[in-house]
Amino acid sequence: MSERLAVRKTYKLFIGGAFPRSESGRSYVVTSAKGDFIANAARASRKDARDAVVAARKAFGRWSGATPYNRGQILYRIAEMLEGRRSEFADEFEGTVRRTRGKDGKDAAKRASDEVDAAIDRLVWYAGWSDKIAAVHGSANPIAGPYFNFSQPEPAGVVAVLGPTSLLGLISTVAPVVVTGNTCVVVCERAPLAAITLAEVLAVSDLPGGVVNILTGHLAELAPWLASHMDVNGIDLTGADERLAAECEVAAAGNLKRVLRPGQDDWSADPGVGRMTAFLETKTVWHPIGV
Amino acid sequence: MRAFLHGLPGVDQVGADQRAAMLATRSIKTTAKRQAIDLAVSMVDLTTLEGADTPGKVRALCVKARHPDVAQPDVPRVAAVCVYPDLVAEAVTALRGSGVKVASVATAFPSGRATLDVKVADTVHAVAEGADEIDMVIDRGAFLSGRYGKVHDEIVAVKAACGDAHLKVILETGELATYDNVRRASWLSMLAGADFIKTSTGKVSPASTLPVTLIMLEAVRDFAAATGRKVGVKSAGGIRTAKDAIKYLVLVNETAGPDWLDPGLYRLGASSLLNDLLMQRQKMATGHYAGPDYFTLD
Numbered sequence: 082m083s084e085r086l087a088v089r090k091t092y093k094l095f096i097g098g099a100f101p102r103s104e105s106g107r108s109y110v111v112t113s114a115k116g117d118f119i120a121n122a123a124r125a126s127r128k129d130a131r132d133a134v135v136a137a138r139k140a141f142g143r144w145s146g147a148t149p150y151n152r153g154q155i156l157y158r159i160a161e162m163l164e165g166r167r168s169e170f171a172d173e174f175e176g177t178v179r180r181t182r183g184k185d186g187k188d189a190a191k192r193a194s195d196e197v198d199a200a201i202d203r204l205v206w207y208a209g210w211s212d213k214i215a216a217v218h219g220s221a222n223p224i225a226g227p228y229f230n231f232s233q234p235e236p237a238g239v240v241a242v243l244g245p246t247s248l249l250g251l252i253s254t255v256a257p258v259v260v261t262g263n264t265c266v267v268v269c270e271r272a273p274l275a276a277i278t279l280a281e282v283l284a285v286s287d288l289p290g291g292v293v294n295i296l297t298g299h300l301a302e303l304a305p306w307l308a309s310h311m312d313v314n315g316i317d318l319t320g321a322d323e324r325l326a327a328e329c330e331v332a333a334a335g336n337l338k339r340v341l342r343p344g345q346d347d348w349s350a351d352p353g354v355g356r357m358t359a360f361l362e363t364k365t366v367w368h369p370i371g372v
Numbered sequence: 373m374r375a376f377l378h379g380l381p382g383v384d385q386v387g388a389d390q391r392a393a394m395l396a397t398r399s400i401k402t403t404a405k406r407q408a409i410d411l412a413v414s415m416v417d418l419t420t421l422e423g424a425d426t427p428g429k430v431r432a433l434c435v436k437a438r439h440p441d442v443a444q445p446d447v448p449r450v451a452a453v454c455v456y457p458d459l460v461a462e463a464v465t466a467l468r469g470s471g472v473k474v475a476s477v478a479t480a481f482p483s484g485r486a487t488l489d490v491k492v493a494d495t496v497h498a499v500a501e502g503a504d505e506i507d508m509v510i511d512r513g514a515f516l517s518g519r520y521g522k523v524h525d526e527i528v529a530v531k532a533a534c535g536d537a538h539l540k541v542i543l544e545t546g547e548l549a550t551y552d553n554v555r556r557a558s559w560l561s562m563l564a565g566a567d568f569i570k571t572s573t574g575k576v577s578p579a580s581t582l583p584v585t586l587i588m589l590e591a592v593r594d595f596a597a598a599t600g601r602k603v604g605v606k607s608a609g610g611i612r613t614a615k616d617a618i619k620y621l622v623l624v625n626e627t628a629g630p631d632w633l634d635p636g637l638y639r640l641g642a643s644s645l646l647n648d649l650l651m652q653r654q655k656m657a658t659g660h661y662a663g664p665d666y667f668t669l670d
Contacts, residue, residue, distance in 0.1 A: 131661055134661070306660075306661065309659075309660035309661070310660065310661040310663070311660060311661060311662050311663030311665070311666060312661065312662070312663030312664065312665070313663075332660075335660060336663065
């Protein structure tokens with residue numbers, strides 16, 4: 082009997098719930114931290130980004146109209162699916178680390194499994210926020226007049242996320258965007274395999290197609306198009322370097338996008354609600370009373 | 373009539389599909405794309421054919437027909453506004469002096485299931501109200517059961533009722549079942565005096581498709597070669613993006629020839645298409661992708 086040939090995974094984009102290759106047909110090589118070849122990833126073009134925005138916009142009505150409870154359940158479902166594929170994520174994470182033993186003395190395998198645990202916990206944490214953010218971020222406002230005046234948060238719309246590379250970072254940027262009802266287009270450049278494997282999880286998690294779209298490619302090539310896109314309502318610059326972030330901020334001013342600037346993100350720290358509120362708008366209602 | 377129509381060469385279905393698909397892959401970029409978009413805008417029959425149409429909606433549409441986008445004053449105006457007969461007067465008033473034509477559907481649109489008297493009266497009414505163009509539907513039931521004479525005579529009668537107004541004959545290709553029937557219906561309509569032949573009402577799916585338009589364009593080309601009279605073609609229904617519109621323009625140029633790249637001989641019946649054309653136009657002007665929030669809802 083002949084030796085079995087390995088069946089290797091083709092890493093593709095995730096747009097509108099489907100896994101297309103890049104419209105441009107391009108790809109780029111993903112290497113490990115040591116420089117070894119790991120895989121070829123699709124290199125998205127600006128037209129893929131445009132298509133992803135169209136898909137995200139199409140998904141927005143249904144997703145933002147779903148009950149917060151339902152969105153929370155779906156996020157929780159994603160966590161369940163992640164749980165079932167922990168080993169795959171852990172293996173991919175291990176492939177990207179340079180040292181076999183970290184500063185904290187843990188070996189790579191332990192660190193990888195800790196990272197996946199933290200990502201799943203983070204997702205569950207955000208899932209819980211789905212029906213609570215309105216209570217925390219909304220308010221009944223005292224006013225002088227015969228009105229009941231209240232404010233409630235509403236999703237901004239389509240958000241572009243220049244993603245960080247780690248699984249925990251990805252979950253920590255994507256979950257707060259979508260849990261409140263936004264849809265998003267995520268762009269990952271370095272070590273994008275976790276992002277694509279995450280897409281495979283999203284595709285089987287009851288998440289409607291188009292709510293999360295994931296592109297792999299060069300940030301510098303795609304980000305300015307998303308930043309200046311008039312049908313994108315917010316942009317999270319987390320994965321951008323300083324120069325690109327500055328350029329994107331200028332472009333984003335064209336339609337007054339909500340911009341989240343890159344900070345010193347420690348993904349293991351308590352995230353707080355800042356990432357959720359960054360892509361919320363506030364609707365205030367004046368309801369007449371006593372007439 | 374029957375002998376002539378059945379004597380027309382049969383359509384090679386696979387060939388027609390492949391030729392349309394092949395022409396749809398033409399890459400139209402930069403300057404050519406800009407020209408194509410402006411040409412497509414000038415060929416649009418801006419259409420509203422809903423039961424819920426109001427005079428206010430028609431007036432709003434007419435304003436858009438005159439000035440498709442206030443932010444881009446150099447956009448050409450559209451070719452015509454297409455409404456139901458009872459709203460023709462409203463459109464005529466709103467478009468006076470603009471050069472935009474008023475088209476009206478008539479003859480018991482979209483089914484065409486009415487007696488000839490009613491169809492003629494419908495047409496006479498629309499023309500009296502001031503319609504420049506009449507979009508009539510053929511009796512598909514009669515056509516499919518082989519009563520070509522009846523279809524022919526109805527078109528002749530409606531054409532007579534039109535007077536100076538242009539007559540567009542809707543074949544409703546989605547109900548004609550075969551490409552051979554599309555070719556026969558095209559010839560039948562042209563022989564009966566149609567000024568335009570139009571693919572669909574937009575109420576039946578599939579509406580306009582590239583292969584069907586290809587066959588109709590071949591028919592008008594051959595008809596012009598045989599008789600010297602140029603008949604126009606209108607593709608209507610299901611054309612929603614600028615990309616689709618440009619595919620149709622390529623088809624027109626390659627099949628009927630550049631003479632037909634003119635609002636007088638080719639039209640695109642659409643409503644949501646115009647916004648996409650304007651968005652593409654703005655993208656080319658500003659270099660940024662445009663968003664639908666910045667264009668009118670209609």
